[in-house]
Amino acid sequence: MNQDRPVPGLPPGTDVDSPIFVISVAAELAGLHAQTLRGYDRLGLVSPGRSAGGGRRYSARDIALLREVQRLSQDEGVNLAGVKRIIELERTVDELRGQIADLIEQVAAARIAVDQTAANVHASYRRDLVPVRRQTSIAIWRPKPPQ
DSSP: OOTTSOOTTSOTTOOTTOOOEEHHHHHHHHTSOHHHHHHHHHHTSOOOEEOTTSOEEEOHHHHHHHHHHHIIIIISOOOHHHHHHHHHHHHHHHHHHHHHHHHHHHHHHHHHHHHHHHHHHHHTSOTTOOOOOTTOOOOOOOOOOOO
């Protein structure tokens, strides 16, 4: 996310990935108990940042993930192992989408380069030469020398 544009509700100079919330605030924002957040961290469901003293610091993205974990486990009845797998798969999908976007950009750049190279080659053609299609037959007439 662009740090030049302020995100509503977050302190200036931060973005959704900035670890700024202590565990008690994150728990309140996510609607969970702080002990639940610690458990989710131990299970690897959410990995908050750490302060210099080792305390957990949650980002806005972490809080959204905590809410999603809670929704999947409470509303959808998915066990925590299933929730962890869903999160891993969603991350993989996001990474693959990023790779696809990069590849699409590379293909577009390659097409531009090919078109430019072809244009340069065509520009270098001698104007007295005419391209001949392979399907066209050419007959060369050579008069017989006088006897």
